[in-house]
Amino acid sequence: MAPTNDHPGEQAAQDPIKLLGVRRTALLVDEVFQSVGDAAAGGIALFVGTVRNHDGGADVDRLGYSCHPSAEAEMRRIAEKVVAEYPVRALAAVHRVGDLAVGDLAVVVAVACPHRAEAFEACRKLIDDLKHEVPIWKHQTFSDGTEEWVGA
Secondary structure, X not given: OOOHHHOHHHOOOOXXXXXXXXXXXXXXXXXXXXXXXXXXXXXXXXXXXXXXXXXXXXXXXXXXXXXOOOHHHHHHHHHHHHHHHOOOOEEEXXXXXXXXXXXXXXXXXXXXXXXXXXXXXXXXXXXXXXXXXXXXXXEEEEOOOOEEEEOO
């Protein structure tokens, strides 16, 4: 077997960013998963963020996401950074905006790499950086009538 750095499948793909977006419509796990399929990928890591029914000890009834017009550009910047750091074969990330109910999908990201460890690391880097750096804000409404904004 050739050393890993000599095999083309071990390198990042030419254009690995397959799907990025901020959407008002429901997110589909299958769409994201299928967009990162790659014959040279030995591992695909997928993260699905859902709206939970609590936060900070309070019951959440609903929430809404809003974003700055630069959100998709920031997603691309972060995706490009992940691609530069890991041997990504394919990458996808979509985030929902608008009103969501408990259980709805808020974000779906996936990364395909030659090996599982790289896929896990790259996927974690992608979702962590998206959550910290993309200007998407969450407005939570709690069961007791109080509300809270959570910023990126």
